[in-house]
Amino acid sequence: MKTLPKILIASAVVLTLSACAAGGPESQTAAHAGLISQFLLGLWHGIIAPVTLLVEIGYWLLPHLIPWNIRLYETRAVSVVYDIGFYLGLAGGPSFATSRWRGR
Numbered sequence: 001m002k003t004l005p006k007i008l009i010a011s012a013v014v015l016t017l018s019a020c021a022a023g024g025p026e027s028q029t030a031a032h033a034g035l036i037s038q039f040l041l042g043l044w045h046g047i048i049a050p051v052t053l054l055v056e057i058g059y060w061l062l063p064h065l066i067p068w069n070i071r072l073y074e075t076r077a078v079s080v081v082y083d084i085g086f087y088l089g090l091a092g093g094p095s096f097a098t099s100r101w102r103g104r
Contacts, residue, residue, distance in 0.1 A: 046089020
């Protein structure tokens with residue numbers, strides 16, 4: 001595979017994952033919903049945290065490049081359930097993407 005298609009695919013994945021990042025109105029609505037919604041929101045934000053961190057650094061360096069403000073953590077979530085989901089996603093999320101399942 002040539003370099004340009006790899007870069008385009010990686011850019012599309014980064015933009016897709018960052019579209020569900022903390023700080024948006026959808027995230028705020030889900031942060032005030034039921035416990036399951038808060039847990040899943042925290043889990044998702046933990047899983048995409050490495051990508052969100054890179055996008056947040058890009059926003060900090062070039063603030064006019066990204067039209068919305070991205071946060072690493074949903075500050076409007078007022079439940080411990082969100083925190084538990086976030087830390088579980090942060091601890092296990094990236095390892096799912098980088099490791100391979102090996103049957104014995």
